[in-house]
Amino acid sequence: MPQRTVLHVKGLSTSFNTPEGIVRAVDGISFTLQQNRCLALIGESGAGKSVTALSLLRLVPVPGKITGGQVCLEDCDLLKLPTAAMRTIRGKEMALIFQDPLASFNPVITVGSQFVETILTHEPVSKATARKMTFAKLTGVGLPAEQVYHSYPFQLSGGMRQRAAIALALALQPRVLIADEPISFLDVTLQLQILGELKRQLEENRFTLLLITHDLAAASTIADDVAVIYAGRIVEQGPLQQVFGRPKHPYTNALLRSHPSFGRGRRLEPVEGPSPSPLHLPAGCAFHPRCPEMLPCCCNAAPELLGAAGEHRVACYRFNTLGIKSIGTEAVRA
């Protein structure tokens, strides 16, 4: 079946102008989200995953600012939309699930009322219909609808709350669902249940999922494609089997070796060296001070993300001969 691109992100950059200096949290990233597919955005803490999610929805907090790029939902560049139109897109066309499911709900309103309010804000339906839709959505994610409908968010267990948050995010049948660490607060059994729920919803409904996670096992359970982000830039990207099975970037390699599920039969090796300070990123490839395979040219300019094989792309001079040429043969020979 041909893939249909729902969201096309091109050269997106977001910075924070802080008293200490400019933090380039997201630095010219590009990717596409395809209908009925899941892209996992993975990388260590501070890499820019959440800022990417917030940028897509134009929810970057002050002093953050989107400084460039395009976020095209089908043919519409969201970064150029008036604020009111963007508000309609949020919730209706694009929804966000937070790490803490409590953040998805108003604590002083029952879960049912929040569903009904959300539906009534965006759909021309009666209250009775909105109520019926809510029951169907709650049942659809395996929740006891009657009980959950009348509960306040704090009265639900963590797993129930996250299921309800998924149902709320999907209530208006958005085209794009962004889930930022949706399982990291839950115990392992619940993590598997929630991932299973997301996967089932992805298969049954026609939307696209951007899953943001530290958890490579979670990514491998549900994702079709993977983008690895380091210091605000995507360093490797492609189909899951290729990126996890034949990683090309030394950072992806280190990340895979540092993860329990992928370190089977091998000693776990943490990614060596400290994460770079966002205020003082190294020149060239930001990973070069930690890279076991560094070339002299890596300190000069950041390598571009170029094709390694098929859809598999990598930003590393070791694999990107064009990049090496553009830096000059002197640097390579040095």
Ligand SMILES: Nc1ncnc2c1ncn2[C@@H]1O[C@H](COP(=O)(O)OP(=O)(O)OP(=O)(O)O)[C@@H](O)[C@H]1O
């Ligand atoms: N409000 C803010 N003010 C200044 N800098 C910020 C702000 N929010 C994020 N940043 C910076 O942007 C960079 C990216 O942060 P982001 O929250 O996207 O990381 P992350 O990949 O989501 O990390 P984690 O896995 O810990 O959630 C970090 O260097 C962070 O310090």
Ligand SMILES: [Mg+2]
């Ligand atoms: Mg985050």
